[in-house]
Amino acid sequence: MATEKAPKAVEVICPGCGSAGARAVPEVCDDQSCMRAGLADRLARTPGVSSRFDGCLHFVEGMVMVAVGVALAYSGIDNDKPLYTIGGSLLAVLLFVGTVVVVRGEGRDRALVAAGEPRADALWRSAYNCPACESVFCPGGGPWQGLLTPEQFKKFVWTEAGYGKQLEERFKDVDLPPGILTGPGGERDHA
Template structure:
């Protein structure tokens, strides 16, 4: 609809009547500064809490108080595994013990002490096999964690924790709808990422709610 302008008694025109937005003296229209919709606050489905009491799981785990209280471990994204340096160190320590057993066996041979020879030989063999088993287990665990890390990140990153009731939830209702305890959350994430066998026995025995996940499944690893 066109804008109607009326002439004032002094011969001038009013700036604008109803209709299109007014123009500035330079002929340009004022920019609209309307703001977009405000972000929706995460609301806990367990107690209805929101605001400062609700933070992402990542923020909660980074809080020094959570680390002191053990909450960081209960919400951990993945199991802790020895580093490559630790594995090498364990191998060296094991080989030193094997060498001690071998020295005992050799000493028994030189001094005609068959008991020392037998004991040293058995000790060296047992320590050698045990060291290889430990190193192999650490390598296998580290490989499993690396393989499941992308899936664990997808499930862990969007989760929120409510300090008022202790519930863990996904504000968007996916990949899990409803509230979980920290232990249920850890079991869900670790099992989907392939870490199920590395859960503590206490967490393994925790039952997940009957509600089914709403997102696509991952690499299940039920213990």
């Protein structure tokens, strides 16, 4: 992975404030100190979706809770306590439905992110972040143009990749500058 084509030796000048020392976004996101400072999250390429393993785990957890409901229902039958039976059965049904909904939703999110990843990667990998003014930009004017804040950048990448709906609430009000949107297969200013 060290053989990426990022030109590390070349100094990138920020078009916003003119300072040198902008760093490639993938590099920033790998940096532990940027992770702690939350910058890596503000520049994240994709949502942190749960893995397939997590999905299985959530299913198992859900089924364990369903089993508790079933056990409660059975104890109601054994001890002649109809309230336990009704309550336990309801609990088991609700937990079962809830688990299926959650696990299926996670699977859909995973598929969505996987489908948009190449697009997100193309826009994200070429970007640089200026530590002085926090701007994000592409040196050389592509694959997108302009100067964005980390929030705008994340919204741009995620929206373009088709998982803008998974952005956190605070991104809803972030406006993107006109003209930057290239859209999947949409208009693109050719340099």
